[in-house]
Amino acid sequence: MSNKQFFLDRYSRLGWKYVPVKLKQAIRINTNNAKEADIIRRLESRRIKLEPIPFIPHAYWICESPFSVGATTEYLLGYYSIQEAAAQIPATLFTDLEDKMVLDVCAAPGGKTAQLADIMRNTGVIFALDIKKRRLTALSNHLERCHVKNTIVRHMDARHASHLKIKFDRILLDVPCSGNFATDKDWFRRRTIEDVQRNAKLQRQILTEAAGILRDDGEIVYSTCSLEPEENELNIDWAIKHFNVQAEPIVCYGETAGTEIFGKQLSSSVASCRRIWPGQTQGFFVCKLKKASG
């Protein structure tokens, strides 16, 4: 059996039939820096055709553009960011972000950090970490361009986040993952189940660290762009069983996650997670965990 067939069989057992996907580029308006209607008018005057993304606020698909949308004055002034549609979902799932102490682990290249700052209206504090020093430069450029004011960037492995000695109200865990074929044309050739298992182990280490520095009543949003249950439903089931957290219902694009995966019965609250199969967006998985008081 080919590698591709192996993974496609797994997706089929999860109830999805493979279709090739062509993704549309998407942007997100930084509403702290500009009025949305003004930016749309300005981009349309440059003959850029936009379509609102119905399931994400301030987000648009680029239907047509005579040039790169990453080269306009509006982009360079930080009025919008280029961010894949599904990748815009996690930051929108937190409740009450303003004035909160927020941790964004694995933050580079900074699209979600800038989005968090925009939602927070630059109040509170974001700690943005990344393990790769080289990627911190990209992250910092993104924050500078988007006029982010409330963020501290540090070179740190997410698994050592407790070294910060801070308890956080909100933690975004957009963890390193195996990715998916919609954003990588060589995905089926390059990826193996061993990669998936290795990533799942790393993700559990990061989840463990995050659970330890989350305040009571605090929220973790966990996301991956992987379609593999080991990195998604199975990890969340494991977190629910090991830490004082529950998966919270979320309202967002995607399908209800399964609670029976490859014959294994999971906690019923895993059904609160969302699995997004590639189509209008890339493949994605997202979940909100809430820590109980005490």
Added chain:
Amino acid sequence: MKLDETLIVERQGRYFLLTPELKRLIPEDFFYAGTYLGKVRRGVFFPSFNLLAMIVERKEANKIIVDDKTEWLFIVGRDVFKRGILQVVGSRRKDAHTLVTNKRGECLGFGRILHNLDEGKGKPEVAAKNVSDVGDFLRRERRLEH
């Protein structure tokens, strides 16, 4: 935004303006924080675009306001030609540094005036040399990709 000196921190020649909340939590080994103001290299201060955007709001700032075509050329690194200037605010002297803005007053970067702008005929077409423009964000992204 005001430049409260007590909220400014320096790290490896780079200067940042913090919020009071950030100031309370800032670790010694941070990489980036708050609003980046600029860096000092070989004794010369290079302002960030955030700082330029703060300065452009001040009445006393030197400004050259340019037309749409010049805006487009300027952000790809080109100099400002005399025919693209809509208005000059403040100094018109040779060697003066001046902000370059578009018609909306948005700061695109800054340049150095190459000759007295009051002197008309016989002067070269290039009025201000591009020192720094917001297209640098794109150039930085490309450098990182490679």
